[in-house]
Amino acid sequence: MKAVLLRRIQRHLGRRGVFLLILGVGKTCWGASFLFNPPDGAGLQLLTGMCGLRQWAWLWIVCGLTTLVSAFLRIGRDRWGYVAALIPPTVWAVAYLAAVITGDYSRGLWVAIWYLTSHVGVIMWAATVPEHSVPPAPRRARKSEGA
Structure with a gap:
């Protein structure tokens, strides 16, 4: 029963949907971590100058739930x-790049590159992947078609 339900959900979601589901859960959990145990905010001065990390957590959560x-x-x-x-990884990458430019967080360059490649780049690539990129199997010839 469970296996049938899981297969039905997976078939409904497809490859793109499964990817979005994984991203959505991950981003929502990442945002929740900022609510329950916010980090020190090193390199995020651009963001924390506007509001606290607990408020920025909601960006991750809302975007995660939308995803x-x-x-x-x-x-x-x-x-x-x-x-x-x-949206969230792009905002974080910009904040870390700003911290590098202002001299507040030299490690921010590497963190920004990480967000831009493993998050933004992967999401942009996945958005272009068609659901079914493998062509269908050729149809077998019928006996009346010359076989």
């Missing part, structure tokens, strides 16, 4: 999930 919900939408309508998934 998660988009996993269940049809291809084409799921684009908002990819847009939402891009």
Whole structure:
């Protein structure tokens, strides 16, 4: 019973939906970690100058939940999930780059590159991957078609 339900959900989600589901859960959990146990904010002075990390946590949570919900939408309508998934890591990368430029956090360059490659880059690549990129198997010839 469980296996049938899981297969049905996976079939409904497809590859793109599963990716969005994973991203959505991850971003929501990352945001929750800022609520329950916020880090010291090193390198995030651009953000913490506007409001605290607990408030920025909601950016991750809202974008994560939007991404998660988009996993269940049809291809084409799921684009908002990819847009939402891009927002938090892009904001964080900009904040870390600003910290490098101002001299507040020299390690920020590497963290920004990490966000831009393993988050933003992967999300942008995944957004372009079609649901079914493998062509269908050729149809077998019928006996009346010359076989």
